Every structure is written in C-alpha cells, then in structure tokens.
Amino acid sequence: MFDFFFNLPIFVQALIKGLAVIMVIFPIAGACSLAERKVAAWIQDRPGPNRAVVPWIAWIPFLGKFLQRLGVFHVMADGGKMLFKEDSLPGHVNKFYFIAAPILAMIPALTTVTVVPFGAYITGNTVVPLALAPLDIGILSVFAIGSLGVYSLILAGWASNSKYPFLGSVRASAQLISYELSMTLSVIPVFLWVNAPGREATLGFARVVEFQSQPGFWGGAWFGFLMPVSAFIFLVALFAETNRQPFDTVESESDLVGSFHTEYGAFKWGLFFVAEYSHMIVGSAVFILLFFGGWNPLPWVPLSDVAVWLHLVDQPVILGILSIAIFLGKVLGMIFFFMWVRWTVPRFRYDQVMKLGWQKLLPLAVINLLFYAVVIAFLQK
C-alpha cells in the first residue's frame, strides 16, 4: 500500500496529502463552532444545544442519546442551513469584490496550514516532521501569508458599501497591523536561540521543536518556560490577530452590528467563519510549535523517548498517528482556551486595544527582545 502511494506521480501524492489535511481542518472548524456553543453554554450553566438528532442514530440505545446530548447533529443542521439558505447579494454592493472577499479570506487560512508541521515519525535516529510543505522559512511564510488575511476583511468592508462594515474593516486593519509587530518581535528571541551560523532551515518549525526535544534540563524545557514573556506577548497578539475576545472590537455587535460581515449571509458568511476558525487552528498550532513543544507529549519527555518506551521506533505509521494525536490534542486544548477566555474577559474598547498594543505590548516586546539578545549573546559566546 505504501509502495503504491510512493509510486504515484508526485503531484497526485501532493494532492492526496493536501486533501487529507483539508479533510481534517474543515471538520475541526465545524466542530469548533459546536464546541464554541457548548463551552459557552456550560460556562453559563446551560446544557447547550442538545436537541437535533438523526432518527436512525437515535435508535442506538446508549450512544445515540449521548451524541444527541452532545449536540453533534447541530453541526450538520448549522452547516446544512448555511448551504441551503438563500445566498443573497445586496443591490448596493460592489459585486465582484463582495464575492471575492470571502474567497480571499479562505486562501491565506488554508495556505498557512501547508507549512505547519503537525507530527513526526522516526527513521533510524532522525525525527522526520510531517508537513505538507516543510519550508525552510516556516515562520516567515506564516507571517507573510497569514497577514494577507486582513485584505479580505478590508475588501469585504469596502465592497459592502455600508458604514458598519466599513468601520469594522478599518478597525480590523488597524488592529491586525498593530499586533503583528509585537507578535513578530516576540518570536525573534526563539529564533535567535535556535539559530547558529551555517545551519540550514533554522527558521522552520521543525528545528524549533527539535531544539525543545534535546536531552537535559535546559534542552528539554519548552520555550514557554524559558521565555514566558515572549509566549505571553505572542498569545495576546494571537488573540488580537484572530479577532477573538477580548480583542473582537472588529466584530463588536453592540456598536458595529456584524462588522465586515454585516451584509454577508449563507455560504459566503460561512467561508468567513471557517477562515476565522482556520486562523485560530493555525495560530494555535504555531504557538504550540514555538512555545509548547510541538508533538512532544510533556516537557522533558520528547517524542523519541516515548517511541523507545512503546517500541514504536520502527513503526512510522503508528508513531506518526500518535504524534499527530498529541499535537492535535494540544491544538484543541488551545482552542478550548480561546473559548474559555472569550467568556471570561470582556471586550476591550477600541482605544484600549490600540493603547495596549502600541504603548504596552510593543515596548514590552522590544525590551524582551533586547534582554534575550544579551542573554543569548552571553550563553552562546
């Protein structure tokens, strides 16, 4: 079976791999919408969506009831509604850009997924990361492509030809640009640390995870422990970049109705929705790769040790699946954290967002960078 796969033309292999990743990302984005509703409900002492059920699954004695109570069929109901309701196109919009905006929102969301490694297996003594396109410039490409997402918001707001979307998109662009700066500055210490003259692919994520999997106390420590301030700045900036509470001034319904997607409905709105969740997933994945050990199950316990304990060193498929499960588990944990924070911290006002970004986070990121530059200069003298 593996020989058959590896004998296929290279672009067919790439296509299958790409589809496999999309088939994982899309259901996760769908499940996230349900998780969002469920977590919101539980935090508010409600049971949450628990009514929809498909008859022949309801007949399964215990499982059917459990799935119904969990609300899994509400995902289908929501998705089906979004697909089949009228896809309205208001008369006052610029039609070309109005339709282009949600498509443009999906492109960076699905493109950044390709460079993020999501697991690893071991051949011989080397840990081989699993990724669609393990680029040498990993983090740079994520920042470069991920920040294109703001164009879709601007385009949507402008093409809607209505004031709330317009104001929302202006806010979105200002917010995303402000926090991108702190975000980039916060990851530089990590790459200063893992880099060395003459090494290859040192901006890639795989190298960062490899660095966090070394033996010894300092080698096995995740960057989240070595650089808590960096991790904190990155996390805050990530919340702002993904327009999540408490930084969702972009979508604050009390003053902006629905912001840039006010005029959107049905499937076009759904694309924005999926793009937002994909951004969250990719952002969480990057955060975990950089600061929380990637596919290593626990700090000071790298995947290679686990493979030796479980005798999986010569079982690339099983080890690969195990590492993907560990990584996805961490990503889903992060997504839960996003939702948890959403119902804990109230929304900042727009001026507070700007003040926090420019006057607090940016100076902190610069000081943090200088501090680690000096420390690393002494350590790696």
Place this chain on the structure above:
Amino acid sequence: MAVITVERKPLTFAERTYIPQIVGGLKTTFKHLVRKKQTLEYPEQRPAIPAGYRGVPTLVKDPNGREKCVSCQLCEFVCPPKAIRITPGEIPADQPDRAHVEKGPQAFDIDMLRCIYCGLCQEVCPEEAIFLQNQFSMSGYTRAEMVNHKDRLYELGGTLPDQHFKWDHKKAAAEHGNAH
C-alpha cells in the same frame, strides 16, 4: 452628614498588568463550566408554579358542579384591555339542581390576545368564579383559536374548593320560608 474620605489606593504593579484578575476570572468561569446546570429543559421539565401565580384566567365550578358565575359583568367592566365579553342569561327552569342560582352567563369569552393577566377580574368577582390559575402558555394558529369560550374556560378551570356554598344556603333559607 459626615463625609468619610476614603483613600483610593493606587493599583499595584500586578493589578496593572491585569494578569492576576484574568486568572481569577478564568478560575470563576471554570467553576461554572463544571458546575451543575441551572436551566430547565422546558417542554419535558416544567417549572414549579408559585402560589398566587397569575396564569390564564379560567372559570370554576362549585363543589356541586354548578357554574359559580352569575354574569354580573363586573369583570367585563373592570377588565383594562376589554378582553372579556359576557352575554348574560337566565337559568333554565328545567334544571332543578340549579334552581336557586340567580343567573348564569349564556356566553363568556376571554380574548387571550387582549388579556394582560392583571388579575383584576379575579379580584373583583363577588362570586369567586374567575381565577387566574397555573397555566402559563397559550398558543394557537388563528385569532379565533385564541378566544377562550365558556366551555373551554370551565374545562381549564375545573372545580376549586369552596367555603361559602352560597346557593345551598339560599336553598336552605328558601325551604325555611326565608325567615330573615
């Protein structure tokens, strides 16, 4: 009144970073996340109705199964949104068990699209014939369906315990020659 000047303490560094407060908030929300759910799942689980609840107005019968309403029309007059319409009628002579009842309504309609559940009809009724009972949900597909007619009102109301037995006393008095 003496004015007490409270010194406002400056925020500590930890407080100005927000982080301890956010962590505290996260703890609180997590407690709620795992706590017992506080809501009722409505159609299956019904709320406990407190005493004195003002639900849908209904007509009640006395323990002898006779209508208590004597169609005095006080409720019709007092009803603020004019939801009640009564057509007064005589008691037919061929009903010996209602012989001493003064009068009865021929028709009694309450338009539930107008009713504001104020309870003034219950308060004003001299015969204790109309009660706002526990039913809290009323629905229908047409306007006509939302008008409760007399039979429906008695069906909703049923029989409530009665302390007065007014018509029994009237009957007893008549049998003793209406002495006083």
